[in-house]
Amino acid sequence: MSVLSTHDLIIDVPGRESGTPLNITIQPGQRWGVLGPNGAGKTTLLHTLAGLHAPRSGEVRLDGQPMHQQHRRYIAQRLGLIFQDRQDGFPASVLETALIGRHPYLSAWQMEGAADYQRAEEALQRLDVAHLRDRLVSTLSGGERQRVAIATVLTQAPSVWLADEPTNHLDLHHQSSVMTLMAEQAASGHAVMMCLHDLNLAARWCDHVLLLYPNGEACWGTRDSMLVPSALEKLYRQRLTVVEVDGAPVFVPING
Numbered sequence: 001m002s003v004l005s006t007h008d009l010i011i012d013v014p015g016r017e018s019g020t021p022l023n024i025t026i027q028p029g030q031r032w033g034v035l036g037p038n039g040a041g042k043t044t045l046l047h048t049l050a051g052l053h054a055p056r057s058g059e060v061r062l063d064g065q066p067m068h069q070q071h072r073r074y075i076a077q078r079l080g081l082i083f084q085d086r087q088d089g090f091p092a093s094v095l096e097t098a099l100i101g102r103h104p105y106l107s108a109w110q111m112e113g114a115a116d117y118q119r120a121e122e123a124l125q126r127l128d129v130a131h132l133r134d135r136l137v138s139t140l141s142g143g144e145r146q147r148v149a150i151a152t153v154l155t156q157a158p159s160v161w162l163a164d165e166p167t168n169h170l171d172l173h174h175q176s177s178v179m180t181l182m183a184e185q186a187a188s189g190h191a192v193m194m195c196l197h198d199l200n201l202a203a204r205w206c207d208h209v210l211l212l213y214p215n216g217e218a219c220w221g222t223r224d225s226m227l228v229p230s231a232l233e234k235l236y237r238q239r240l241t242v243v244e245v246d247g248a249p250v251f252v253p254i255n256g
């Protein structure tokens with residue numbers, strides 16, 4: 001299992017002066033939620049953690065080693081990223097797309113084997129898109145595409161999941177199913193970090209939370225220490241009221 005950590009990390013958001021240096025460690029078994037308003041830098045942070053975006057300063061370490069010194073194949077076998085937006089540039093079926101998750105494990109001209117197909121088929125089943133296996137991804141609905149993207153990462157079987165709004169486009173049933181999948185991944189020793197817009201998903205499904213402000217300030221800690229109404233009202237510039245359902249707080253925006 002892998003550990004992802006940041007060391008005095010300042011993410012590179014264009015036009016932003018600086019920010020709070022991030023010193024966080026995402027341990028196996030943990031479920032982190034990243035919360036913040038539009039433009040706060042959540043996607044930039046996730047891409048920086050995945051090694052796709054250079055930091056302004058500081059560094060990201062995977063298994064104790066600076067990520068910029070590691071081979072991309074090593075990183076791709078350990079880190080899975082669910083992008084916020086889909087870019088299905090070339091025609092591929094749902095099954096072919098899921099099989100991309102096996103590429104980090106194959107050599108340049110090696111074809112996928114039976115075990116790779118089995119993983120992909122199981123992932124499609126888990127995400128409820130197996131019936132679409134032969135369809136072109138470009139013909140799918142938004143929610144179906146999102147589930148195929150998550151199935152591709154499940155096929156990849158990374159130790160660390162970085163998920164940018166994983167419930168985007170999903171109906172209520174599939175939102176719950178995907179959050180259950182994230183919880184299962186964490187329970188089996190994987191680390192999960194998710195950017196979320198829904199405070200209530202964070203309250204129910206995350207054990208750690210990072211609050212990211214538009215000016216680059218940030219704070220992080222256990223869920224209960226972070227999901228404090230006054231802090232969240234400041235974060236979103238929105239008044240909230242809190243009710244409790246099933247033992248978990250539910251944050252409701254109020255006018256005025």
Ligand SMILES: Nc1ncnc2c1ncn2[C@@H]1O[C@H](COP(=O)(O)OP(=O)(O)OP(=O)(O)O)[C@@H](O)[C@H]1O
Nearest residue numbers: 013014036037038039040041042043044045084195
């Ligand atoms: N290539 C770019 N050029 C200029 N500004 C950029 C560029 N890429 C990102 N930004 C800006 O950086 C800021 C952070 O963007 P980012 O996508 O990380 O925010 P976010 O918190 O994920 O937002 P959202 O909740 O809307 O998805 C935004 O203000 C965005 O406009």
